Amino acid sequence: MSALIEVFLNRYAYVLFALLLGIGVYLMISSPNLVKKVIGLNLFQTALFLFFIASAYREGGAAPVVHEGDPGPYVSPLPHVIVLTAIVVGIALTAVALSLLVRIYTEYGTLQEGVLMEVRSDD
Numbered sequence: 001m002s003a004l005i006e007v008f009l010n011r012y013a014y015v016l017f018a019l020l021l022g023i024g025v026y027l028m029i030s031s032p033n034l035v036k037k038v039i040g041l042n043l044f045q046t047a048l049f050l051f052f053i054a055s056a057y058r059e060g061g062a063a064p065v066v067h068e069g070d071p072g073p074y075v076s077p078l079p080h081v082i083v084l085t086a087i088v089v090g091i092a093l094t095a096v097a098l099s100l101l102v103r104i105y106t107e108y109g110t111l112q113e114g115v116l117m118e119v120r121s122d123d
Contacts, residue, residue: 013054020047032113034104038097045090052079052086 008015020043027040056079064074105111108119 013050013057017047017051017054020044020050034101034111034113034116035098038094038101041097042090042094045086049083049086052083056080 024040024042024044024047027043028037031037031040056076058073058075061073061075062070064077101111104116108116110116
């Protein structure tokens, strides 16, 4: 039991990653509302961002700027760059998804997946 508590105290970022990932996947799968699916997708993306940043952490790490006589350890900047790029892509994806949802709502008058499937099958 004490080992489990130690994991929660030392690796809390990974626990938070698992919670956000689970909530995001649950929202995307279980909710019939398309807006909630977009929110679930954003939570899923945020969990992946947290995972990349938490996995890049290095105890006692410094910026990768090499100075005379500085032996390191250094932190790789690559995960941070990937996350910054992914944030921009995630914002663009969310904007496009929400604009499509506005268009769907103006066309069909609903954002419920089941109702949209019935309306589309009648056409």
